[in-house]
Amino acid sequence: MRIIWKYPLLPDPDQTIQMPSSAKILCVHTQGEHAFLWAEVETASFPAFRRFRVYRTGEAMIEAPGCDERYVGTFHLAGGSLAFHVYEVFPV
Numbered sequence: 071m072r073i074i075w076k077y078p079l080l081p082d083p084d085q086t087i088q089m090p091s092s093a094k095i096l097c098v099h100t101q102g103e104h105a106f107l108w109a110e111v112e113t114a115s116f117p118a119f120r121r122f123r124v125y126r127t128g129e130a131m132i133e134a135p136g137c138d139e140r141y142v143g144t145f146h147l148a149g150g151s152l153a154f155h156v157y158e159v160f161p162v
Contacts, residue, residue: 071114085123095142098143107143120158139158140157
């Protein structure tokens with residue numbers, strides 16, 4: 071069954087989220103005072119761990135050898151005064 075699930079995000083640099091392997095990332099936004107990542111998932115898919123990196127605006131980005139990063143979205147906290155940018159990390 072296809073369904074949309076949301077996953078909490080923290081303003082921490084490195085995060086791992088367990089979700090079905092076929093999950094398709096839709097967006098990143100805040101809901102209330104918390105940040106979330108929404109994904110379209112196939113509930114019958116086996117679980118997988120996916121890595122994400124979160125950067126604040128103006129923060130140096132990590133260049134990890136053997137990894138590629140793909141932009142997922144941006145969320146704001148503290149009434150919009152703090153912006154965080156989310157990237158999924160893939161091995162190459």
